[in-house]
Structures are given as structure tokens and as C-alpha cells.
Amino acid sequence: MAEDNFHIPSNIDSIDVPELFYNSDTGKPFENCLVCNCNLLEEDTMYLIERAIKKYNTLETSSVIFEYAMCLSCAMRMHEVLSEESKNKVEAYFAQHVNMQQRIQDNKEQFGTDVSKWVEHCMLKNTHESETEEYQLYGMFMGNQMLFTEMPYMLSGEAMDEITNLLSNKSLGDIDDFIDQFFGLPPEVRDAIKNSKGVLV
Numbered sequence: 001m002a003e004d005n006f007h008i009p010s011n012i013d014s015i016d017v018p019e020l021f022y023n024s025d026t027g028k029p030f031e032n033c034l035v036c037n038c039n040l041l042e043e044d045t046m047y048l049i050e051r052a053i054k055k056y057n058t059l060e061t062s063s064v065i066f067e068y069a070m071c072l073s074c075a076m077r078m079h080e081v082l083s084e085e086s087k088n089k090v091e092a093y094f095a096q097h098v099n100m101q102q103r104i105q106d107n108k109e110q111f112g113t114d115v116s117k118w119v120e121h122c123m124l125k126n127t128h129e130s131e132t133e134e135y136q137l138y139g140m141f142m143g144n145q146m147l148f149t150e151m152p153y154m155l156s157g158e159a160m161d162e163i164t165n166l167l168s169n170k171s172l173g174d175i176d177d178f179i180d181q182f183f184g185l186p187p188e189v190r191d192a193i194k195n196s197k198g199v200l201v
């Protein structure tokens with residue numbers, strides 16, 4: 001067992017943070033949590049990365065709408081602002097569209113640690129990446145390692161819209177309030193994250 005990932009359970013595959021999840025501004029792995037600024041590259045720090053991508057008409061060019069890394073404790077605090085009703089609805093929506101344990105098992109067998117394969121189709125709608133105009137990528141990390149568990153996955157714009165529609169107005173307002181506490185975020189990034197609601201899932 002490699003000494004530098006002794007915190008990761010042996011049944012979870014991991015690889016060095018792949019370029020797909022690098023910070024597109026720096027061309028390197030993310031280093032800090034968006035909210036609390038903690039150092040993500042400490043070997044036992046768990047965190048999520050979300051990246052939203054929009055393609056243009058030709059579908060040959062695409063741009064990152066927003067991206068961030070957030071430590072797990074901040075992500076959990078954000079999840080807590082949701083009402084019970086909203087949480088239950090989102091959970092039921094996921095359960096209806098994907099058998100998560102089965103997916104993990106199938107992907108491990110078919111794709112190993114080929115991250116591009118794990119995110120090739122929308123996890124909920126099965127739409128191929130080439131057929132989406134907008135999509136979001138999610139990954140789970142520990143220090144300099146990416147973990148293959150529930151994540152990585154891709155959600156198409158269509159799935160994201162359906163999830164947003166499940167949330168109550170109160171939950172949506174509470175998320176906006178939470179996001180407004182983020183320091184140092186340019187307003188357009190804040191708005192993009194608000195519109196995505198992605199961190200909830």
C-alpha cells in the first residue's frame with residue numbers, strides 16, 4: 001500500500017488529481033477551499049470540485065462558466081441550509097434515476113480509473129457529453145488524490161434544471177444567502193453558482 005494514501009480505504013481507487021479537474025486559471029490543482037480558504041492539498045483533507053461548462057454553437061469551443069473547490073465541511077454546511085423537504089425531493093430524484101452502488105461497481109469494472117469515461121454521459125439522463133450544450137462535472141478528492149466513489153460524474157443542463165425545479169423557493173433563497181457570505185468571489189461567479197445549485201448534489 002502506498003504510504004501517501006494510507007487514509008484512503010483500500011476498496012476506493014484513486015489517482016493523482018487529473019488535468020480535467022485542474023484550476024483552469026492556474027493550470028494546476030486547486031489549492032484552497034472557496035469558502036474557508038483551507039489548504040486542500042493536506043493529505044487528509046476531503047473536498048469537492050465542481051465545474052460548469054458551456055459549449056457554443058459549433059460545439060467545438062467551450063468555456064468554463066464557473067469552477068470551484070470546496071472542502072467537505074463547508075459543502076456539508078451548505079447542504080444543511082436546504083429544507084428537509086427539498087433534501088428529500090432531491091434524494092428521491094437521484095434514487096429514481098441512478099442506482100449509485102451499481103454504477104460505482106459497473107464503472108470500476110468497465111472503466112477502471114479512466115476519468116473521462118466516468119463523466120462521458122449524464123449520470124441521470126444518460127445524455128452523451130457531445131449532445132449537451134451545458135454540463136457540470138463533479139469530483140471528490142482527498143489531498144492530491146481523486147477518489148472514484150459516487151463521483152466523478154457529469155450532469156447535463158437538463159438534469160440540473162430539473163433538480164432546481166424540485167427545490168422550494170425558501171431553499172433557493174437560503175442557498176443564495178449562504179453563497180453571499182463567500183468572500184472574494186466576483187459577483188458574476190456568485191450568480192453563476194447561485195444559478196447552478198450544483199453543490200447540493
Ligand SMILES: [Zn+2]
Pocket residue numbers: 033034035036037038070071072073074075
Ligand atoms: Zn472550506
